Amino acid sequence: MLEIKNVSKSFGDKKILDNVSHSFPMGKITVILGPSGGGKTTLLRCISGLESFDKGQLLLGGEDLTNKSHQANSGKIGVVFQDFQLFPHLNVLENIILAPTMVLKKSKEEATEKARSMLGLLGLSDKEEAYPFELSGGQKQRVAIARALAMEPRVLCYDEPTSALDPGLSGDVAEVILNLKSPNVTQIVVTHDPIFAEKIADKTIRVEPIK
Ligand SMILES: Nc1ncnc2c1ncn2[C@@H]1O[C@H](COP(=O)(O)OP(=O)(O)OP(=O)(O)O)[C@@H](O)[C@H]1O
Ligand SMILES: [Mg+2]
Structure with a gap:
């Protein structure tokens, strides 16, 4: 609670x-x-x-x-922001693994594996190398959700x-x-x-x- x-x-x-x-x-x-x-x-x-x-x-x-x-x-406690706040210079995978590697000190391999499973769950497996500007609003939002979930x-x-x-x-x-x-x-x-x-x-x- x-x-x-x-x-x-x-x-x-x-x-x-x-x-x-x-x-x-x-x-x-x-x-x-x-x-x-x-x-x-x-x-x-x-x-x-x-x-x-x-x-x-x-x-x-x-x-x-x-x-x-x-x-x-x-x-x-994670947040999905209204305007998503993805890092524009990082691709989808990099956006997702940044905090788990920097903050949770996960290895890049482990963070990447987890990120891929979440992208699969959210129907974004084909977008891992895309940059935020190449995504639709709904896709950006799902990346923002995946990024928040990556922190478990x-x-x-x-x-x-x-x-x-x-x-x-x-x-x-x-x-x-x-x-x-x-x-x-x-x-x-x-x-x-x-x-x-x-x-x-x-x-x-x-x-x-x-x-
Ligand atoms: N950083 C801030 N500095 C000063 N006032 C603020 C700040 N953030 C919010 N406020 C004020 O606090 C009040 C509540 O704002 P808040 O953004 O929480 O409302 P909200 O319910 O989310 O509104 P909306 O549905 O429009 O998003 C508003 O009067 C707003 O101007
Ligand atoms: Mg508000």
């Missing part, structure tokens, strides 16, 4: 999260809904350690990860995974996320898309703007 307890976060004097508590059951998909500007991305960034929070706790399976940086919890995260967060894609692809993204469902991976998905949310959610939470 991933838990946030009484988390508050302000930017300057603007409070974005006020004493927010939620639990994210292991192996399940939790969808975060709420209006624009409500703090959904901020909440994901706090969970993943990309942003620190002012008050409260973040617990993963009882382990206190409160305000541990993304670097420090790397491998435990226990929690994988997605910020609006359908928003940068053609609307017709939202069913494919749902399928990828549902296929990744396993007891070992807790998935947290921010979305505005109610049909997509309905397809994937085991649990839904709302993040509302502070009045």
Whole structure:
């Protein structure tokens, strides 16, 4: 179980999260809904350690990860960014094995083998030498998912995974996320898309703007 307890976060004097508590059951998909500007991305960034929070706790399976940086919890909580953030000068395989070799200190051979199996799983086996500019939006996103999975995260967060894609692809993204469902991976998905949310959610939470 991933838990946030009484988390508050302000930017300057603007409070974005006020004493927010939620639990994210292991192996399940939790969808975060709420209006624009409500703090959904901020909440994901706090969970993943990309942003620190002012008050409260973040617990993963009882382990206190409160305000541990993304670097420090790397491998435990992964993020698939809305704009994918692939490294443009690296090909698909290089994008995926970079962090496992640099951060987890895996051998290139081991990281490559794992990357290839994930690319197979995600239907991208023929793209390992392609550069990001040669990929479609949906393909870039699957590479971003493979890259996050390469760190063997226990929690994988997605910020609006359908928003940068053609609307017709939202069913494919749902399928990828549902296929990744396993007891070992807790998935947290921010979305505005109610049909997509309905397809994937085991649990839904709302993040509302502070009045
Ligand atoms: N780094 C930052 N510095 C200052 N203010 C910020 C920062 N990041 C976010 N905010 C503010 O925090 C509020 C919540 O932003 P956030 O991006 O979390 O909303 P959101 O729910 O993800 O919205 P959307 O659905 O449009 O993506 C907004 O008012 C935003 O302007
Ligand atoms: Mg957002």
